[in-house]
Amino acid sequence: MDNKYQWPQAMAIYPDRNNKTYRLKRLRYKLRSLKSYSNIKKFEQFMNENPDFIGLVNSHPNYSYPVVYRFLDKRFSAKQRLQMICENLTFLPNKLSELGHDPLWEKEINFGEVIPDFDLRLKINEFQPMEGYWNLELFYKPTEELIYLLSFGKIEQSLLIAVIQGPNQEGSKEMVKLLTKKCHGLRPAYLMVEAMKSLTQLLGYENLQGIPQKYQNKSRFVQSKHYAVNYDTIFSESNGVLQGYWQLPLSLENKNLDDIPSKKRSMYRKRYAMLEQLQSSMKEKLFLS
Structure with missing residues (x-):
């Protein structure tokens, strides 16, 4: 399992598939990432302070994308969205761990x-x-x-x-x-x-x-x-x-x-x-x- 989190590259989220290019989607992702640079840095810090979740997010690059786009509710500001993302990554795994369960990404x-x-x-x-x-x-x-x-x-x-x-x-x-x-x-x-x-x-x-x-x-x-x-x-x-x-x-x-x-x-x-x-x-x- 990777023990360090870094913001994913565009190709990790939008690789070309079945002879179809996702170049424009990768460009949009890069532009959104540039616009949200400060929140990305805060999210990287949060992830590396919570290493139990790094394996999940590294293996699912699209789990990071909501930081720069949308999450749960279109009305959220960028600041609200980041706060919600951090809380939502942790609240259920922490509760299930208290009850004696393995992480959901290891066992449903x-x-x-x-x-x-x-x-x-x-x-x-x-x-x-x-x-x-x-x-x-x-x-x-x-x-x-x-x-x-x-x-x-x-x-x-x-x-x-x-x-x-x-x-x-x-x-x-x-x-x-x-x-x-x-x-x-x-x-x-x-x-x-x-x-x-x-x-x-x-x-x-x-x-x-x-x-x-x-x-x-x-x-x-x-x-x-x-x-x-x-x-x-x-x-x-x-x-x-x-x-x-x-x-x-x-x-x-x-x-x-x-x-x-x-x-x-x-x-x-x-x-x-x-x-x-x-x-x-x-x-x-x-x-x-």
């Missing part, structure tokens, strides 16, 4: 099956770290297909959902429909929000927030005009209240069964039992029970 945490053949995992973000360094990911086990992901971060004393995204490949819509049916009518995006509520509580936080649509850093995991995520809709329908960020309740979805049509009550009972079992499994896998 598998929370087990939400329903048969679909499991939930806590991992590093391999896709777009400007949207957060940590992910909850839902996998279809028979094919190891990533079905949904949620990227999150920490802002002050709250956790923030920065991304909720699903797949965009052949058969994906059918898979999402199947998952919704198996989850007793709960759509995958909302399942991910419910899982994040549980994780927030188990990590000891009292507040969970969601990024407003207009301040979200667009995810690269899904790029399709036919498949769009509206964060405001998801968080509003998850009983969120917009106050700068969407303020989300931490209690799991649990409607009064008397207010639900009798023909749907069985479905809701099974849904609530599924969410309670998931929370119990997450608690056990985090070494909290």
Whole structure:
């Protein structure tokens, strides 16, 4: 493992691939780096004062890029962004270390099956770290297909959902429909929000927030005009209240069964039992029970 951190070269982040040049992206990276020279030096100092994280950031050069561009929220100033990046690199690994876990970049945490053949995992973000360094990911086990992901971060004393995204490949819509049916009518995006509520509580936080649509850093995991995520809709329908960020309740979805049509009550009972079992499994896998 490298024991010293230095700001990555442009070619490390944007190497040419498949006979395609990324020269312009490298130029843009260099210009942004020049503009943010003072913050880069502060970040280098921070990293070298926290050597436990050097291996992660050196092996993922794009983890450095948010210092000079965007991180979690488009509204952050350069100073805010640097502060958030330093806090976000360390808060979750430090908490998991306290609980007796290996670093996530060495070993993910598998929370087990939400329903048969679909499991939930806590991992590093391999896709777009400007949207957060940590992910909850839902996998279809028979094919190891990533079905949904949620990227999150920490802002002050709250956790923030920065991304909720699903797949965009052949058969994906059918898979999402199947998952919704198996989850007793709960759509995958909302399942991910419910899982994040549980994780927030188990990590000891009292507040969970969601990024407003207009301040979200667009995810690269899904790029399709036919498949769009509206964060405001998801968080509003998850009983969120917009106050700068969407303020989300931490209690799991649990409607009064008397207010639900009798023909749907069985479905809701099974849904609530599924969410309670998931929370119990997450608690056990985090070494909290």
